[in-house]
Amino acid sequence: MKWASRRVDGTIGLSDRDTSPRGRIPAEPPAFLAIFDGMSQLRARFRSIDDNSIFHELEEVVYDHEGSLLEVHHDLAPLAERTPGDWKQLFGGRAGAMDLPDRSGVWGKKEWVLPQIPDDHIVSLAEGWNPLLPSPRTAARLGLADLRLKLCGTTHTGSFKDLGMTVLVSWVNHLRRTGAPIRAVACASTGDTSAALAAYAAAAGIPAIVFLPADKVSLAQLIQPVANGAHVLALDTDFDGCMKVVQELTQDKTIYLANSKNSLRVEGQKTVAIETVQQLRWTAPDWFVIPGGNLGNVSALAKGLDMMYDLGLLTGKRPRIAVAQAAAADPLVKSFEKGLAPLEPQTARTTLASAIRIGNPVSFPKAIEALKKYNGVAESVSEDRLSDAAAHGDLEGFYHCPHTGVALGALEQLVEKGVIEKGSRVVVVSTAHGLKFSEFKTGYHEGKLDGVQSRIANRVQRIAPTYAAVQDALKARLG
Ligand SMILES: Cc1ncc(COP(=O)(O)O)c(C=O)c1O
Numbered sequence: 001m002k003w004a005s006r007r008v009d010g011t012i013g014l015s016d017r018d019t020s021p022r023g024r025i026p027a028e029p030p031a032f033l034a035i036f037d038g039m040s041q042l043r044a045r046f047r048s049i050d051d052n053s054i055f056h057e058l059e060e061v062v063y064d065h066e067g068s069l070l071e072v073h074h075d076l077a078p079l080a081e082r083t084p085g086d087w088k089q090l091f092g093g094r095a096g097a098m099d100l101p102d103r104s105g106v107w108g109k110k111e112w113v114l115p116q117i118p119d120d121h122i123v124s125l126a127e128g129w130n131p132l133l134p135s136p137r138t139a140a141r142l143g144l145a146d147l148r149l150k151l152c153g154t155t156h157t158g159s160f161k162d163l164g165m166t167v168l169v170s171w172v173n174h175l176r177r178t179g180a181p182i183r184a185v186a187c188a189s190t191g192d193t194s195a196a197l198a199a200y201a202a203a204a205g206i207p208a209i210v211f212l213p214a215d216k217v218s219l220a221q222l223i224q225p226v227a228n229g230a231h232v233l234a235l236d237t238d239f240d241g242c243m244k245v246v247q248e249l250t251q252d253k254t255i256y257l258a259n260s261k262n263s264l265r266v267e268g269q270k271t272v273a274i275e276t277v278q279q280l281r282w283t284a285p286d287w288f289v290i291p292g293g294n295l296g297n298v299s300a301l302a303k304g305l306d307m308m309y310d311l312g313l314l315t316g317k318r319p320r321i322a323v324a325q326a327a328a329a330d331p332l333v334k335s336f337e338k339g340l341a342p343l344e345p346q347t348a349r350t351t352l353a354s355a356i357r358i359g360n361p362v363s364f365p366k367a368i369e370a371l372k373k374y375n376g377v378a379e380s381v382s383e384d385r386l387s388d389a390a391a392h393g394d395l396e397g398f399y400h401c402p403h404t405g406v407a408l409g410a411l412e413q414l415v416e417k418g419v420i421e422k423g424s425r426v427v428v429v430s431t432a433h434g435l436k437f438s439e440f441k442t443g444y445h446e447g448k449l450d451g452v453q454s455r456i457a458n459r460v461q462r463i464a465p466t467y468a469a470v471q472d473a474l475k476a477r478l479g
Helices: 031-036 076-080 084-094 107-113 136-142 161-177 192-204 219-227 239-249 263-269 271-279 296-310 331-337 364-373 383-394 402-416 434-445 467-478
Strands: 004-006 012-014 045-048 068-073 132-134 146-151 184-188 208-213 231-235 255-257 287-291 320-326 377-381 425-430
Touching: 068 263, 068 364, 084 107, 084 271, 107 271, 136 146, 136 383, 136 402, 146 271, 161 184, 161 192, 161 263, 184 192, 184 239, 192 208, 192 219, 208 219, 208 239, 219 231, 219 434, 231 239, 239 255, 263 271, 263 296, 271 296, 287 296, 287 402, 296 320, 296 364, 320 331, 320 364, 320 402, 331 364, 331 377, 377 383, 377 402, 383 402, 383 434, 402 425, 402 434
Parallel strands: 146 425, 184 208, 184 255, 208 231, 287 320, 287 425, 320 377
Antiparallel strands: 004 012, 045 068, 132 146
């Protein structure tokens, strides 16, 4: 079988997965790609989530319509001219691509993400194609048929934010290259968005401004945008306070908003659903469990699933979605407990899962839709539970961030409550790399985290440099 891949210059080549016995590149592209001729006509637009008749062109600098959030809308009719099999073949072919942008997990699905951008305006750092690793010991402990972790932190800046930022920064790059007067991109962040924005903006040569809540992000998260040359502004407030400031600043349309309120971000992030289903050989699990803060990511997960159902790549029973929040910042859980009641903003309290310390989530309306469509639930998790859950996963070879700990803690609780049934097949979306949260890891194992019992702490033993001391130490451990 020949695997087609489009190079950056637009020509078609075969990737190294070409098993042709002659091994030479044929003059003609593989026949199946002809099915996709005419796809260059595809064009996405912004659409109000509250009124399907309100559209804005992506060229407009606009983030809402009279207070209603926007989504990136794709006209499904031309996409549906291709069969589900055609799409699977195209996306499958690009999975083996060597060159960017096809090699990117996001841009390998360009027709569903941002079809009208020229390839040479794309700013990609090879995001996506994150591992979907089995977690058999945790699955056995919880009585699940299958548990996999979608490791979105195994990526350029160490979090899932790269998936959305490549789309947003690429589009800003395109706008600037076609004459738009955009001077800079700006975001408020709990640490990961700023790291992604700074890296992609630096790659594109676009100035970046980031607002961080002072002393509320990890050291690794703080130094990432510093290293990438962003203008880093630490404010004496929380994330919600930073969000207010950046929204005021970006009233000036020459400074482009890079938070997930800007639905271009969600377009890239939705590929996590498509990629996961593709890795499961185009099947869906029974449950997705995902940590939620500003709630862009759960909205994106649902949007990716929607598109696969709408275009027939998935049929039958829909997976359910569980959103996991830290008990210290759980406005969605509070709404869920009251039957999806309107948002009551909170002042988010301190949590080890600092990136989801958000009390007034911007994408709340989209998350409510996601929960309705996917028979979803929301679950809050204590500091103690999230810490142990992350540590249990680490003993299976992972290196979980505290937010993934929140998702794993919620999974445990939902299984205990019988909401997630034994024998289910579950995918947990792991949102960041544990290496960004060394303070959390060391604090846990040294037993120094407030309100955390560190039940399975693994203490470093300091011993005398003698064979006898080593023997004693090993005896205590190995018996
Ligand atoms: C590591 C991590 N996990 C989860 C989230 C939650 O994503 P969202 O804010 O889109 O709900 C964030 C970002 O806020 C994050 O940085």
